[in-house]
Amino acid sequence: MNGHVISTVGRSTNIKWHECPIGKLERQSLLGQKGCIVWITGLSGSGKSTLACALSRELYCRGRLSYVLDGDNLRHGLNSDLGFKQEDRAENIRRIGEVAKLFADAGVICIASLISPYRRDRDACRASLSEGTFIEVFMDMPLELCEARDVKGLYKLARVGNIKGFTGIDDPYEAPLNCEIVIQQKDGVCPSPSAMAEQVLSYMESKGYLRA
Ligand SMILES: Nc1ncnc2c1ncn2[C@@H]1O[C@H](COP(=O)(O)OS(=O)(=O)O)[C@@H](OP(=O)(O)O)[C@H]1O
Numbered sequence: 001m002n003g004h005v006i007s008t009v010g011r012s013t014n015i016k017w018h019e020c021p022i023g024k025l026e027r028q029s030l031l032g033q034k035g036c037i038v039w040i041t042g043l044s045g046s047g048k049s050t051l052a053c054a055l056s057r058e059l060y061c062r063g064r065l066s067y068v069l070d071g072d073n074l075r076h077g078l079n080s081d082l083g084f085k086q087e088d089r090a091e092n093i094r095r096i097g098e099v100a101k102l103f104a105d106a107g108v109i110c111i112a113s114l115i116s117p118y119r120r121d122r123d124a125c126r127a128s129l130s131e132g133t134f135i136e137v138f139m140d141m142p143l144e145l146c147e148a149r150d151v152k153g154l155y156k157l158a159r160v161g162n163i164k165g166f167t168g169i170d171d172p173y174e175a176p177l178n179c180e181i182v183i184q185q186k187d188g189v190c191p192s193p194s195a196m197a198e199q200v201l202s203y204m205e206s207k208g209y210l211r212a
């Protein structure tokens with residue numbers, strides 16, 4: 001950011017960016033890792049929260065600092081004013097993306113797990129970050145599996161029309177075209193939570209995220 005320019009951003013006029021001498025690089029070397037966003041997208045019941053928790057625990061065991069932003073959880077607070085129509089989901093993703101960006105700037109491995117059904121919204125978040133900061137993980141699980149799990153009974157309600165606009169039933173889900181990681185069933189069997197976490201961890205390890 002240019003430190004001297006007075007600018008207008010959205011409805012904020014006459015604002016100026018303040019640089020701090022302690023920046024992302026200093027924080028990263030303190031933590032021994034690279035701040036980034038692991039963005040887990042997929043249908044309800046596809047295992048996003050399960051992977052987020054397993055990954056966070058594995059990182060913790062390896063002495064790495066992470067923080068989980070779960071769509072469901074953030075809807076209890078920051079995003080409690082949002083519903084599920086397209087513009088609300090877009091705003092949900094934009095806000096979580098902005099919060100995740102702050103965590104990544106803090107040097108933290110931020111794990112965002114939310115349906116984020118629209119490609120455009122996910123791509124906008126990616127585009128607002130520097131190269132390599134956004135690691136998109138697609139939970140490529142068949143609708144039939146997610147629906148069979150139906151932990152919260154929401155698919156059942158959606159099928160009988162008691163929930164309108166439910167992702168995968170009567171609302172769209174746009175799969176990523178070029179994501180970094182795809183989690184899939186093998187021979188019709190879903191990998192265990194720790195195997196899913198291991199797949200993400202080995203990607204992170206090989207790309208150097210787990211060192212400053
Ligand atoms: N209409 C509709 N469509 C999809 N999901 C619904 C809906 N209504 C409520 N829920 C519950 O909300 C959870 C999804 O919230 P997200 O913030 O991840 O959604 S989104 O990214 O804004 O699309 C989702 O939780 P997960 O199962 O964890 O994905 C559902 O439990």
Ligand SMILES: Nc1ncnc2c1ncn2[C@@H]1O[C@H](COP(=O)(O)OP(=O)(O)O)[C@@H](O)[C@H]1O
Nearest residue numbers: 043044045046047048049050149151191192193
């Ligand atoms: N890899 C897995 N193996 C077995 N069960 C899983 C796996 N991932 C998720 N589950 C189960 O599926 C259900 C939905 O998972 P969850 O993580 O809540 O999905 P989401 O956050 O995408 O809605 C939970 O009961 C969870 O225990």
